[in-house]
Amino acid sequence: MQFNYTWSHGLDxxxxxxxxxxxxxxxxxxRYQASPGLPGSSYGNSDYDVRHNFNLNYVYxxxxxxxxxxxxxxxxxxxxxxxxxxxTGLPWSPVDSAKRNELGNVTGxxxxxxxxxxxxxxxxxxxCGKGAAQAGAGIGGAPCANISNFNVGALDFxxxxxxxxxxxxxxxxxxxxxxxxxxxxxxxxxxxxxxDILNHQNFDLPINSVLxxxxxxxxxxxxxxxxxxxxxxxxxLNGRILQLNAKINF
Numbered sequence: 001m002q003f004n005y006t007w008s009h010g011l012d013x014x015x016x017x018x019x020x021x022x023x024x025x026x027x028x029x030x031r032y033q034a035s036p037g038l039p040g041s042s043y044g045n046s047d048y049d050v051r052h053n054f055n056l057n058y059v060y061x062x063x064x065x066x067x068x069x070x071x072x073x074x075x076x077x078x079x080x081x082x083x084x085x086x087x088t089g090l091p092w093s094p095v096d097s098a099k100r101n102e103l104g105n106v107t108g109x110x111x112x113x114x115x116x117x118x119x120x121x122x123x124x125x126x127x128c129g130k131g132a133a134q135a136g137a138g139i140g141g142a143p144c145a146n147i148s149n150f151n152v153g154a155l156d157f158x159x160x161x162x163x164x165x166x167x168x169x170x171x172x173x174x175x176x177x178x179x180x181x182x183x184x185x186x187x188x189x190x191x192x193x194x195x196d197i198l199n200h201q202n203f204d205l206p207i208n209s210v211l212x213x214x215x216x217x218x219x220x221x222x223x224x225x226x227x228x229x230x231x232x233x234x235x236x237l238n239g240r241i242l243q244l245n246a247k248i249n250f
Contacts, residue, residue, distance in 0.1 A: 001057070001059075003054070003055065004054070004055050005052075005053070005054050006052075007053075008049070008050065008053070010045065010046030011043065011044065011046060012043070012044075012046050013043050013044075014030075015046045016029075016047070021047070029047045030093055030095075030113050030115075042115075042161050043161075044091075044162045044163060045091040045161075047090070047162065049090070050090065052086075052088045053088075054084075055083075055085055055086075056084040057082070057084075058083075059079065059080070060081070061079050062075055062077065062078040062079075062080075063075075063076060077178055077180065077181075078176070078178055078179070079175075079176070079177040079179060079189075080174075080175070080176055080177075081175045082172060082175060082197075083226065084172040084173075085169065085172070086168065086169065088168050089165040089166035089167050089168050089169070090166050091162035091164065091165055093115060093116075093161045093162050093208060094118070094145065094160050094164065095115060095116055095158075095208055095209055095210070096114050096115070096150070096152055096158065096209075096211065097113070097209065097211060098152055098210075098211055099114035099153060099154065099156075099157075099158070115159065115160050116150045116152075116158050117151040117156055117160070118149060118163060119149055119150060120149065144165075144166060144167070144206045144216045144218065145164055145215065145216035146216070147215050147216070150210050166205040167203040167218065169202050169222075170200055171196055171202065171226070172196070172198060172200075173194060173197060174193070174194045174197045175192070175245075176191045176192060176193075177189045177190070178191055186249065186250050187249035187250070189245070189247050189248075189249065190246045191244075191246075192243065192244050192245060193242070194240060194241070194242055194243075195240065195241040195242075195243070196224045196238070196241065197240060199239055201221050202223075202224065203220070203222070204218060204220040204221060204222050205218070206219075222238065223238045224238055228243050
């Protein structure tokens with residue numbers, strides 16, 4: 001078994017030197033922000049500031065040296081393995097495009113994204129994303145933020161860059177194999193692998209415009225870390241996937 005836990009905290013004024021967005025699904029990372037002469041107003045959590053991260057993988061083989069022949073064939077030769085991933089939610093920035101009309105005389109404002117103005121209070125919901133429907137449905141579950149905590153259209157450049165958090169991520173896979181000996185040199189194994197065995201939904205970031213009636217709600221899911229086609233981005237699969245396995249050892 002191997003596991004690791006990481007606590008981290010990243011702060012900056014514009015992640016990735018404003019060159020490429022880190023998040024590009026429902027909520028694209030902000031690269032151009034309206035804060036002329038006020039760099040401190042954009043200083044906050046990095047786009048990839050994951051505070052808590054836990055990873056686990058394990059494999060176990062049952063003993064095969066049973067004295068009882070029946071137990072040797074029934075209980076022996078099994079291989080059980082799996083993975084588990086968990087991390088807390090990514091940060092996101094509420095935005096307020098109504099400020100473009102209020103501050104229309106500011107050069108370049110039309111090509112930037114004004115941050116929303118946070119007025120105080122408890123804005124982060126502990127039930128963020130809970131009860132959310134599948135991607136494409138009309139209901140985004142419990143909102144991740146409350147619009148009453150923002151001053152819409154305020155005459156300032158905002159103060160809420162990456163101040164809120166999306167839903168956390170969890171995924172676990174399980175593999176089970178039964179090994180058989182064929183003579184002295186050969187072996188045969190058959191089994192199955194379940195990716196996202198708990199069929200656990202992981203949610204994308206919420207709608208971040210304070211002008212939207214769906215502000216703070218989540219309308220889409222994201223894929224898992226692993227799947228039968230490789231552990232990389234660009235494979236649009238989520239939910240439980242079962243794969244049958246068979247192999248010959250020699």
